[in-house]
Amino acid sequence: MKENPFSSAKTSVWWDIENCQVPKNFNPNTIAINITSALINSNFHGPIYISAYADTTALPSHVHQAITSTGVSLIHVPAGGKVDKNILVDMILWAIDNPAPANYLLISGNRVFSNALHNLRMRRYNILLAHPFCASQTLVAAADFVWSWHTLISGGPPHNNATNQNPNFSDKLIYQPKPNSIESVQIQKPDSDDNNNDSSAEQSKSSKLVDVILVTLKTLKNEMILPTKGNITDCIRYGDPKYQKIDVEKALDCAIEQRRVVKECCGALHLYVVANEKRWKCVNPLGGSPSHFPTTIWVRIEKFLASSSGRLAILASRSRYEASLILKRLCLEELVLGDVLKILEIIITTKKWIIPDYHSKWQPISISLPEAKDDN
Structure with a gap:
């Protein structure tokens, strides 16, 4: 039988920590590996990317450390902010860069996600859901596979696999227990700070930094945006997640020190351009009609x-x-x-x-x- 395309497709995991908290007396270091194991055992073998959303200042220190050190990308949502809105935006943007077939695993019981999941399902994405004890039935109805939150973080099977009839594909994925091995699965890991004082390591790190600036300036050129420090920062901040936390000030200083970028002063305006290249034509965002x-x-x-x-x-x-x-x-x-x-x-x-x-x-x-x- 032909393998279902969702078996080898990538899976993005969206964890609403405020809605599905880490249970008391539960080892948070096992969450990422247990989620991965549950997916593998349910015949999802593609790359896995786990993103968690919460007010990180309110998380216990051991939970914060365990989540970030086990391959989970932790996104801070300030107190009073809307976790659900942040997740919705990122889910929509992820779909743009990752066309179907692909799997969405939402960890939440909030019904506000129902419409988005139904729309993604109609666009041929495979929808997975893990929810707390009480969850919106509208939300549950949008998913093809459903776990309880406690079952998922224990590495257990979904409780409704192969019961929904998704019109987007005929060969349903069947729960097939397999060895708890995750060597073949790629989990997205956050950048780690290397405190090695070796000079060659520092030079290599600086050369990472400079490359990010050069790629950013190329992006701004293609998008006809003025290369100010503010625009460079925004382009990095809302671009590739791997580089969103870099020190832009330090990166620009490294690029100038290595003479790969030149700083030009136009009155009070400071612009940054690639060395030996002319400033490009930009769109003036002000005064339009x-x-x-x-x-x-x-x-x-x-x-x-x-x-x-x-x-x-x-x-x-x-x-x-x-x-x-x-x-x-x-x-x-x-x-x-x-x-x-x-x-x-x-x-x-x-x-x-x-x-x-x-x-x-x-x-x-x-x-x-x-x-x-x-x-x-």
């Missing part, structure tokens, strides 16, 4: 902001840069990001569809357009 873009663009944006998925994505954005990135990826893919930044400025200042906070200049934001009743 709706007439600079076709009417069809505005119709598309209005529909996007009125949709529940579009609103959730924008409302969860942490800055104008990230909001522009979301608009580009989910609504204006054919435009360069520089143009999208300009469009966002028009949306705020002229259309007034998005209203940012006066003091912080962004969050908390609101959307003035009414939400559409039917969002497909």
Whole structure:
């Protein structure tokens, strides 16, 4: 029988720690390996990427350390922030970069995820769910495989495998117990700080840093964005997760010291360009008018902001840069990001569809357009 494509596909795990907490007296060091084991035993053998979301300052120190040291990418959501919105945005963006076939494993019982899971399922993704004792039935109905949270972190089987009839594929994955071996599974691991004082190691680390800056400047050039320190920082912060925590100031200093990047001063504005290259043409995000873009663009944006998925994505954005990135990826893919930044400025200042906070200049934001009743 032909192997089901989901067996070897990658699996992204989205863990809402506030909704599914680490049980008391449970060894948190075993969670990642037990989740992996449960997936392998359920015939999911592809790469596994585990992301956990929580207010990290509220986590017990031993839980924090155990999670980050066992291959889990821990994302901090400040106290009072919306964990569910952060997860929803990242889930949507992950789908853009990872087309089906692929597996989503959501660890939560929050019904706010129901619509997103149903939509992902209709787009031919395989939906897995682990939930606490009480969970929304709408959420459970969206999943093809369902675990209880305590069963999953113990490495046990799903309690409803091969019972749902997903129209997107015919050969259901069957629970098949296998040896608890995870050598073949790739778990995403966070970068670790190497305290080795060896000079060659330090030079190598600096050369990582410089390469990140060069790639970032190339991205800004392609997107026609001014290469300021702020834009460089935003491009790294909302880009590849592996490099989001690097010290941008140090990286820029290393690039300048190695004469691979030049700092140019234009009055009070400081720009960074690759050595021996000219400054590229950039889009000025300020002073734009709706007439600079076709009417069809505005119709598309209005529909996007009125949709529940579009609103959730924008409302969860942490800055104008990230909001522009979301608009580009989910609504204006054919435009360069520089143009999208300009469009966002028009949306705020002229259309007034998005209203940012006066003091912080962004969050908390609101959307003035009414939400559409039917969002497909």
